[in-house]
Amino acid sequence: MKFFRKIEPGIFTGTDAPLASEDDGAQWTREYDAILGEEQPFAVIVNAAQRPQPPAGKPMALWMKSRKAQLGAWVCATVYVVEDEMQRADFLRSADKRQKTMPYPMAFVATEAEALAAARDALA
Numbered sequence: 001m002k003f004f005r006k007i008e009p010g011i012f013t014g015t016d017a018p019l020a021s022e023d024d025g026a027q028w029t030r031e032y033d034a035i036l037g038e039e040q041p042f043a044v045i046v047n048a049a050q051r052p053q054p055p056a057g058k059p060m061a062l063w064m065k066s067r068k069a070q071l072g073a074w075v076c077a078t079v080y081v082v083e084d085e086m087q088r089a090d091f092l093r094s095a096d097k098r099q100k101t102m103p104y105p106m107a108f109v110a111t112e113a114e115a116l117a118a119a120r121d122a123l124a
Contacts, residue, residue: 013045025056029063043119072103077122
């Protein structure tokens with residue numbers, strides 16, 4: 001997989017591969033479909049600094065809208081690593097609004113270690 005890496009059972013992390021093109025976005029959706037296809041609860045850890053560029057974001061957003069039921073059924077949490085304290089505070093302030101658009105819980109943490117702990121807690 002180019003955009004996801006399994007780090008332990010039920011926990012996937014996003015890779016550093018850039019999400020720049022529409023093809024990147026389409027490949028991301030295929031990889032996420034493969035994870036959903038396992039029909040097992042899982043958590044995803046994402047570095048908030050690695051945001052998709054608009055061409056990649058379009059197919060990703062359309063895919064997420066079409067998969068809400070599956071995402072709600074299998075994703076225990078998406079944990080965002082937001083290293084910058086001020087940016088993390090901004091994410092936390094807008095968490096309620098963000099949560100309304102997502103069918104699964106989200107968490108915002110400062111470090112990879114905190115993200116792994118949050119992902120494990122979500123699966124417990």
